[in-house]
Amino acid sequence: MGRFDLAIFDCDGVILDSREANRSYYNAILDEFGHRPMTDTELSFVHMHTAEESIRYLFKDYAADVKEALIYSRQLNYTNFLDHLIMEPGVRDTIESIRPPILTAISTNRSTTMPMVIDIFGLDKWFDIIVCALDVKYPKPNPEGIFKILNISGVDKDHTIYIGDSIVDETVSHRAGIPFIAYKNSNLNALFHVEHFFEIKEILFN
Structure with missing residues (x-):
């Protein structure tokens, strides 16, 4: 076996753009309750967190609406x-070229929308294991x-590497004690930084 036998990928921002x-999903929820659209800071937050965490964050100043907003978010199609929703360039070619021998997995804070995303993009064909927020008690960065x-x-874990794009990913990889590849984010503390999926293959096999 090589240096790495398992590559774990974040989903949003790595597998999928x-x-x-x-932005459209959470702004639709805010609009339903008569609130302003998200700021860029709020968009960055929801990009990294679970749906429930995101709703509670976006509605922190509208406490009376939180319960109904959570219900509405689960019913929104x-x-x-x-x-x-767009797959990042190079995902399929890279995954096909590394497995086997390397196992591939997704760890994501997506919850109720993940089964639909798996089905539409055929992610179960490219990834051996997929774990979303519904599969655990505590989501990332736990x-x-x-x-x-x-x-x-x-x-x-000594033969595992994690690929992510956010501070949540950096934190979870460090807490798990596995090396981290930062994808399209040079501000993160990582063993490697890459801008394209093809660079990941080079790291895994060198």
Whole structure:
């Protein structure tokens, strides 16, 4: 076996460019309750966190609306926002070229929308293990999801690497004790920084 036997990927911002989908989705929820659209800072927050955490954050100044907003968010049809969801360039080619021998997994803070995303993009064809926020008690940056993937795969953390794009990803990889590749974010503390998926293959096999 090589240096790395398991590569764990974040989903949003790494596998999928979902920034505009998130903008449209959460702005639709805010608009339903008569509130202003998200700021860029708020958009960055929801890009990294679970749906429930995001709703509570966005409605922190509208406490009376939180409960109904959570209910509405679960009923809102995510298919209306799929046109804004795009797979990052090079994902399929890179994953095909590394597995086997390397196992691939996704650890994501997506929750109720993840089954639909898996189905539409065929992610279960490219990734051996997929763990979302519904599969754990504590979402990222808690490393529970990472440890779940390690247990399922049987791979030691010393032979595992994590690829993410946010401070949440940096934190979870460090808490799990596995090396981190920062994707399109030079501000993160990482063992490697990459701007394209093809660079990930070079790291895994060198």
